[in-house]
Amino acid sequence: MTPSKRSILIFGPSGKVGHAAALEANKRGANVWLAMRDPNKIIEGLSENVGFSRLQADLLQPESIKNAVKQSGADAAFVYTIWESDDHMRASFDAFKEAGISHIILLSSVSVKGSPRQEENKNNFIAQLHAETEAALEDTGIPYTAIRPAYFSSNIIQFISEIKNGKIEVAFPKARFDFIAEYDIGAVAGALITQEKGQFPREVYLYGPQLLSQQEALEILAREMGREVKITELSEGKWREKMSMLPQPLMDAFVKAGRENTPPMTDYGEQYETEKYNIQKYTGREPTTFHEWVDRQKWAFV
Numbered sequence: 001m002t003p004s005k006r007s008i009l010i011f012g013p014s015g016k017v018g019h020a021a022a023l024e025a026n027k028r029g030a031n032v033w034l035a036m037r038d039p040n041k042i043i044e045g046l047s048e049n050v051g052f053s054r055l056q057a058d059l060l061q062p063e064s065i066k067n068a069v070k071q072s073g074a075d076a077a078f079v080y081t082i083w084e085s086d087d088h089m090r091a092s093f094d095a096f097k098e099a100g101i102s103h104i105i106l107l108s109s110v111s112v113k114g115s116p117r118q119e120e121n122k123n124n125f126i127a128q129l130h131a132e133t134e135a136a137l138e139d140t141g142i143p144y145t146a147i148r149p150a151y152f153s154s155n156i157i158q159f160i161s162e163i164k165n166g167k168i169e170v171a172f173p174k175a176r177f178d179f180i181a182e183y184d185i186g187a188v189a190g191a192l193i194t195q196e197k198g199q200f201p202r203e204v205y206l207y208g209p210q211l212l213s214q215q216e217a218l219e220i221l222a223r224e225m226g227r228e229v230k231i232t233e234l235s236e237g238k239w240r241e242k243m244s245m246l247p248q249p250l251m252d253a254f255v256k257a258g259r260e261n262t263p264p265m266t267d268y269g270e271q272y273e274t275e276k277y278n279i280q281k282y283t284g285r286e287p288t289t290f291h292e293w294v295d296r297q298k299w300a301f302v
């Protein structure tokens with residue numbers, strides 16, 4: 001008799017990381033349930049006829065979470081940090097516990113250092129938001145893994161229209177980041193969620209394979225798009241004017257990251273050197289370089 005497949009829940013499969021987590025978990029033999037606010041949403045590659053089941057659930061609605069666990073029979077779930085949550089997802093995590101989930105993979109952020117309760121995690125808005133969510137999950141006692149990725153390659157998408165117009169205005173152009181591919185992060189999540197019980201790391205830092213300045217990354221992307229571009233450095237004040245639609249604490253966090261990663265300053269210290277092999281460690285595959293990421297996404301930029 002063939003043993004039945006383990007069921008797992010992937011929340012946010014229409015998202016970049018969630019999508020890759022679902023594909024990887026399916027590839028590794030799990031029975032994958034896609035938990036979606038709108039289960040009718042079309043998602044390329046994740047249709048029911050290729051083995052994915054769907055159900056309606058919202059990470060801000062605890063009752064829907066309990067129903068999702070019951071309907072799927074899942075014992076593990078991948079979840080996003082939901083920024084809009086009033087209680088850092090406490091009620092949602094309690095619902096997972098009450099429903100019997102025994103492992104959660106939470107998408108967090110590299111800005112969280114060490115224990116989520118550490119004082120330094122109150123230093124900026126992004127770190128604090130993710131740290132408070134990790135702490136809420138820790139309080140439930142459910143075994144969990146917080147995935148803490150660094151700088152997404154997709155952050156560069158905000159410049160697409162400027163590249164098309166041939167003129168880019170950017171603050172901190174020399175700031176260097178690791179440009180991690182979102183689907184590498186999802187692949188790690190999918191690999192971890194399908195691991196046997198008892199082998200879960202508490203936190204996993206993830207980095208892209210190569211540090212590039214914003215300017216270098218923009219030039220690579222512009223070249224691939226076949227555009228000539230002029231890159232102009234914006235002062236912090238002018239950048240704040242340009243991005244005035246963002247909430248102030250978020251702008252402050254971005255400015256801090258830009259300043260602290262402009263040489264000779266860098267946030268990519270000892271931790272980067274020791275943890276940068278984690279994508280390979282958990283998936284068995286080489287991490288995607290920024291060039292490869294651009295090449296794979298190119299259709300979306302034309």
Ligand SMILES: NC(=O)c1ccc[n+]([C@@H]2O[C@H](COP(=O)([O-])OP(=O)(O)OC[C@H]3O[C@@H](n4cnc5c(N)ncnc54)[C@H](OP(=O)(O)O)[C@@H]3O)[C@@H](O)[C@H]2O)c1
Binds near residue numbers: 059082
């Ligand atoms: N950008 C970076 O450099 C960076 C660095 C470190 C960590 N991060 C983390 O990564 C996250 C972004 O990941 P991503 O690019 O994969 O995001 P994304 O593509 O925007 O996807 C977000 C997903 O979350 C789902 N979702 C939103 N609210 C929900 C709710 N209440 N209940 C259930 N599902 C919900 C969305 O589903 P719908 O289809 O219903 O909208 C969507 O599938 C950030 O928010 C941050 O926490 C980002």
